Amino acid sequence: MKVMDELAQRIESDERLAITYRLTISDGRSPEDHARDLAVEQSVEIPFECIPDEITDRGIVGRVESIAPVPNQEKVFEVVISYRSDNTAFSVPQFINVIYGNISMKRDITVTGLDLPPLLLEAFGGPTFGIEGIRAITGVFKRPLACTALKPIGLSLKKLASMAADYARGGLDLLKEDHAMADLAYHPFAERIARCQEAIMRENASSGHNMLYFPMISGGFDEIEKQAEIVKSNGCKGVLIAPFLIGADLIRVLSRRHNLIVMTHPAMTGAYYCDPSHGITMEVLMGTIFRVIGADISIFPNAGGRFSYTAQECRNVGEALRRPLGKLKPAFPCPAGGMTLDRMAAMAENFGSETVLLIGGGLMQQSSDLAKSAATFMEAIEQHFEN
Amino acid sequence: MKVMDELAQRIESDERLAITYRLTISDGRSPEDHARDLAVEQSVEIPFECIPDEITDRGIVGRVESIAPVPNQEKVFEVVISYRSDNTAFSVPQFINVIYGNISMKRDITVTGLDLPPLLLEAFGGPTFGIEGIRAITGVFKRPLACTALKPIGLSLKKLASMAADYARGGLDLLKEDHAMADLAYHPFAERIARCQEAIMRENASSGHNMLYFPMISGGFDEIEKQAEIVKSNGCKGVLIAPFLIGADLIRVLSRRHNLIVMTHPAMTGAYYCDPSHGITMEVLMGTIFRVIGADISIFPNAGGRFSYTAQECRNVGEALRRPLGKLKPAFPCPAGGMTLDRMAAMAENFGSETVLLIGGGLMQQSSDLAKSAATFMEAIEQHFEN
Numbered sequence: 001m002k003v004m005d006e007l008a009q010r011i012e013s014d015e016r017l018a019i020t021y022r023l024t025i026s027d028g029r030s031p032e033d034h035a036r037d038l039a040v041e042q043s044v045e046i047p048f049e050c051i052p053d054e055i056t057d058r059g060i061v062g063r064v065e066s067i068a069p070v071p072n073q074e075k076v077f078e079v080v081i082s083y084r085s086d087n088t089a090f091s092v093p094q095f096i097n098v099i100y101g102n103i104s105m106k107r108d109i110t111v112t113g114l115d116l117p118p119l120l121l122e123a124f125g126g127p128t129f130g131i132e133g134i135r136a137i138t139g140v141f142k143r144p145l146a147c148t149a150l151k152p153i154g155l156s157l158k159k160l161a162s163m164a165a166d167y168a169r170g171g172l173d174l175l176k177e178d179h180a181m182a183d184l185a186y187h188p189f190a191e192r193i194a195r196c197q198e199a200i201m202r203e204n205a206s207s208g209h210n211m212l213y214f215p216m217i218s219g220g221f222d223e224i225e226k227q228a229e230i231v232k233s234n235g236c237k238g239v240l241i242a243p244f245l246i247g248a249d250l251i252r253v254l255s256r257r258h259n260l261i262v263m264t265h266p267a268m269t270g271a272y273y274c275d276p277s278h279g280i281t282m283e284v285l286m287g288t289i290f291r292v293i294g295a296d297i298s299i300f301p302n303a304g305g306r307f308s309y310t311a312q313e314c315r316n317v318g319e320a321l322r323r324p325l326g327k328l329k330p331a332f333p334c335p336a337g338g339m340t341l342d343r344m345a346a347m348a349e350n351f352g353s354e355t356v357l358l359i360g361g362g363l364m365q366q367s368s369d370l371a372k373s374a375a376t377f378m379e380a381i382e383q384h385f386e387n
Numbered sequence: 388m389k390v391m392d393e394l395a396q397r398i399e400s401d402e403r404l405a406i407t408y409r410l411t412i413s414d415g416r417s418p419e420d421h422a423r424d425l426a427v428e429q430s431v432e433i434p435f436e437c438i439p440d441e442i443t444d445r446g447i448v449g450r451v452e453s454i455a456p457v458p459n460q461e462k463v464f465e466v467v468i469s470y471r472s473d474n475t476a477f478s479v480p481q482f483i484n485v486i487y488g489n490i491s492m493k494r495d496i497t498v499t500g501l502d503l504p505p506l507l508l509e510a511f512g513g514p515t516f517g518i519e520g521i522r523a524i525t526g527v528f529k530r531p532l533a534c535t536a537l538k539p540i541g542l543s544l545k546k547l548a549s550m551a552a553d554y555a556r557g558g559l560d561l562l563k564e565d566h567a568m569a570d571l572a573y574h575p576f577a578e579r580i581a582r583c584q585e586a587i588m589r590e591n592a593s594s595g596h597n598m599l600y601f602p603m604i605s606g607g608f609d610e611i612e613k614q615a616e617i618v619k620s621n622g623c624k625g626v627l628i629a630p631f632l633i634g635a636d637l638i639r640v641l642s643r644r645h646n647l648i649v650m651t652h653p654a655m656t657g658a659y660y661c662d663p664s665h666g667i668t669m670e671v672l673m674g675t676i677f678r679v680i681g682a683d684i685s686i687f688p689n690a691g692g693r694f695s696y697t698a699q700e701c702r703n704v705g706e707a708l709r710r711p712l713g714k715l716k717p718a719f720p721c722p723a724g725g726m727t728l729d730r731m732a733a734m735a736e737n738f739g740s741e742t743v744l745l746i747g748g749g750l751m752q753q754s755s756d757l758a759k760s761a762a763t764f765m766e767a768i769e770q771h772f773e774n
Contacts, residue, residue, distance in 0.1 A: 044538065044540060044541070045747075045748070046751060047749075049752075050751040050752060054541070087540065089569035089570050089605065091607045093605055093606070097629065098567075101629070104653075104658045104661070105688045151433055152442055153442075154431070154442045180432065180474065182476035182478065185473065218476065218481055220640075221640045222640070245483055245634075246480050247633050253608045267491070268483065268491050269491060271666050271667075274491070274492065278658070306428070361433040361434040
């Protein structure tokens with residue numbers, strides 16, 4: 001991208017990103033040794049004694065900025081290491097590589113923070129729409145947005161379209177497809193999007209509602225942009241994608257080139273944050289990183305549902321998606337996974353109004369009349385949030 | 388792909404893939420309940436009682452095939468669950484999603500085995516070149532292939548080309564780029580590939596050697612195929628890619644469409660196998676999955692180097708890459724990460740000759756005369772392997 005080339009040229013050698021890690025040491029070596037190894041592993045990846053002076057002088061090697069013991073946790077240290085921003089080539093794949101590529105294969109290293117300098121933030125740019133843009137499109141300005149999932153796979157086109165219409169009639173704001181909803185024989189992609197969007201638009205027109213429909217972009221490399229074209233030609237405003245299935249750079253492509261709202265699904269990401277002693281925290285991965293690379297709405301597993309994360313971990317994701325971050329727009333957190341209507345008070349407390357509330361199977365359990373379930377969902381929002 | 392459409396139509400509803408999991412139970416619920424939840428999570432993902440009969444009748448829901456306690460491990464069970472092959476849409480992203488998408492966010496579930504039926508294997512097709520094809524191109528038929536890495540980032544084009552020529556003079560078989568070697572200002576992609584390949588070809592011609600050079604395909608979505616074209620136009624026969632940075636389907640694209648040998652790098656994968664209690668074993672991910680989706684050479688972290696995996700885990704990867712698997716060609720294991728010449732006997736014992744031996748920084752440590760280090764590497768291979 002020309003913008004990135006220009007930015008790359010403007011970057012002075014002291015423009016660095018800083019990564020905070022939590023290291024747990026169990027081999028008797030010093031935290032200084034561990035930190036230095038990490039810094040080298042994630043930059044030049046050659047034996048320390050072989051690093052040419054010219055490389056060190058240019059700041060290309062990771063630089064240990066600080067090491068501090070974590071209070072009350074024996075052998076645990078908080079380490080900050082900085083790297084030249086341009087080690088990322090200002091490209092999403094290399095950005096992720098610099099953050100965690102090789103150290104993913106080590107143990108007892110957790111990325112807990114990212115400090116990204118202005119030019120790097122500008123190069124990636126964050127969400128195209130963000131909270132503000134999505135609110136403008138939906139016309140919903142105060143309360144959280146209500147979302148459900150179109151599922152399960154295997155239903156007929158007729159049935160899916162009918163369910164979609166029910167949800168629209170009930171007044172939901174967003175309908176995303178299930179992440180398993182691929183180009184399957186029961187409901188091939190093109191027909192499915194056309195039938196469902198048509199049913200939704202008809203229902204929106206007759207009810208005065210404005211439900212948006214986000215199909216799942218699930219194809220291989222060659223299908224992705226074809227699927228995006230089908231989505232746009234049917235009038236859909238956004239898509240669901242799983243960055244760790246199709247490639248994280250697709251967030252940017254679908255967002256900037258195709259001008260689609262991008263809702264990200266966390267498929268395959270759990271391994272990075274399910275173990276606090278090794279990985280990338282949910283806050284950093286599903287929050288900061290996904291926001292920086294362009295997610296407008298980031299779905300992540302919430303506490304109290306089918307997945308066992310703490311309320312604090314989850315609140316941190318919301319915080320990372322919405323706090324001031326350079327000129328980047330705030331993005332919507334979408335806490336998910338077995339959410340039900342009786343958790344509405346907890347959702348309000350933990351996330352507030354600038355949230356997409358996703359209840360999938362919970363609506364099916366509520367009632368077999370999906371329009372009724374949807375309406376109940378909307379009432380619950382009205383009850384717990386300012387409108 | 389038309390082939391996949393035809394295959395999809397041919398798939399009978401009883402064509403299923405089977406996944407073996409190790410479950411560790413700590414919540415007092417029965418293994419039957421856990422297994423059923425898993426089967427549902429990875430297929431229809433709706434509350435069990437809401438699953439329509441038509442969906443169950445078509446076998447779309449994951450089916451628990453067996454549950455067995457693991458001997459001598461309290462509360463650990465081996466569970467086999469089968470899924471319709473076509474839930475994958477015969478596409479790489481959905482294949483991976485079916486294997487581990489949502490359960491990545493759970494805890495205490497490890498994918499330990501994959502049993503893939505013939506039509507699914509045929510749909511993906513495995514390596515284009517594999518061991519046999521690469522041996523034919525290199526002209527090396529018996530011994531392991533010797534590989535090193537071009538690094539570190541930040542060196543000048545002149546220096547990189549000179550190092551590449553040294554390695555060729557020393558007689559190595561393969562030179563891969565470091566996975567950090569992106570389109571960086573010090574050595575922009577197009578010039579770097581051109582200069583290095585030119586230097587290598589000149590050296591190959593004068594020495595009678597035949598070193599292949601695999602550039603790192605590191606760009607975003609739009610750069611990938613442009614980089615592939617540059618690689619091919621310079622006469623390179625293969626590439627290095629990191630599937631978990633740019634998207635796993637790129638293995639297939641670069642392999643089938645661009646006819647390039649694909650060497651895969653494990654960046655970002657470690658989180659899946661670093662913890663035996665939750666994830667995907669290295670054997671299944673870096674072995675079976677990468678082979679099925681087309682890797683010709685799979686790099687993975689070896690025991691005894693910078694990463695702390697067991698010899699058995701690593702041998703299992705070699706086994707998964709090379710054992711008979713439908714009509715799929717065997718692929719080369721490439722155990723890596725801090726390998727040195729004094730580990731050659733262990734490498735021979737653990738992996739045998741059908742292996743790519745990767746020694747990176749170890750060659751730099753051996754001698755500052757890289758041609759001499761490379762020659763020493765070749766001698767060590769001759770000493771420990773049949774030629």
